[in-house]
Amino acid sequence: MSSGDFYAMLFRMKHINRWGLMRNTYNEDLSQHSFETAVIAHALALISRKHFNKNADPNKLITAALYHDIGELLTGDLPTPVKYHNTDITRAYKEIERLSNEKLYSLLEDDIRKEYESCTMLNADEEKLLKAADRICALIKCKKELMSNNPEFRSAHSSIEKSIKEMNCKEADYFMEELLPSFEKDLDQITL
Numbered sequence: 001m002s003s004g005d006f007y008a009m010l011f012r013m014k015h016i017n018r019w020g021l022m023r024n025t026y027n028e029d030l031s032q033h034s035f036e037t038a039v040i041a042h043a044l045a046l047i048s049r050k051h052f053n054k055n056a057d058p059n060k061l062i063t064a065a066l067y068h069d070i071g072e073l074l075t076g077d078l079p080t081p082v083k084y085h086n087t088d089i090t091r092a093y094k095e096i097e098r099l100s101n102e103k104l105y106s107l108l109e110d111d112i113r114k115e116y117e118s119c120t121m122l123n124a125d126e127e128k129l130l131k132a133a134d135r136i137c138a139l140i141k142c143k144k145e146l147m148s149n150n151p152e153f154r155s156a157h158s159s160i161e162k163s164i165k166e167m168n169c170k171e172a173d174y175f176m177e178e179l180l181p182s183f184e185k186d187l188d189q190i191t192l
Contacts, residue, residue: 006107009073016072019141021079022156025148028141030072036140038065041133043179044171048129052170056129063119064130071100080156132172135164140183147184 013031041061048056069077075096083093105113122130142157164172182190 003108003112006104009104009107010070012073013070016077018077019079020077021081023150023152025145025150030069030077033137034066034069036137037068037130037133038062040136040175041065041130044129044133044175047171047174048125051174054125056126056171060119060122061126061129061133064122064126065133067116067120068130068134070104071097074100074103128167128169129171132164132167132169132175135160135167136172136175136180139164139180143183 013034014029016030018028018030018033038061041064042058045056045058045061048054049058075093078093082089084090105116108116139157139160142153142160145153146157164176
């Protein structure tokens with residue numbers, strides 16, 4: 001194996017579909033999700049720095065977000081109701097994800113691998129921002145599905161919105177109040 005295998009695997013992210021148990025009006029793949037999570041994580045880090053005087057590193061959050069779900073290249077996207085059915089399943093799946101990440105990073109040369117690992121090692125505040133970005137992206141997907149008259153996402157929307165509020169993350173609260181409403185606008189409303 002070579003380091004090229006790692007990058008070739010990353011380009012397979014577009015083949016891993018999310019929301020597999022639900023009827024979707026449009027598919028979302030792991031590549032899209034990772035990009036969108038990186039955009040939101042960057043925004044949350046900027047909000048953290050500019051509005052709450054914290055030391056969040058936007059570049060570190062972007063990098064961590066791009067790679068936060070790479071283990072799913074080997075596991076696929078396990079649906080939330082299954083992943084969080086009980087603590088034993090959750091714990092076991094987290095271990096599988098950890099091993100999948102290790103397997104993928106092991107494809108890299110040692111010095112390069114260490115750089116990736118250092119870019120994705122987050123402190124508790126950074127982890128919270130990344131988790132919030134991940135949840136906000138899920139909420140945006142639910143909103144878009146509901147706007148397309150797909151009631152399949154109604155329960156997911158409610159539970160995800162509730163979970164974001166329960167995070168007690170000022171940056172996420174700010175995003176939800178100030179920025180999220182724009183995601184319900186159509187193109188003409190955004191550009192005019």
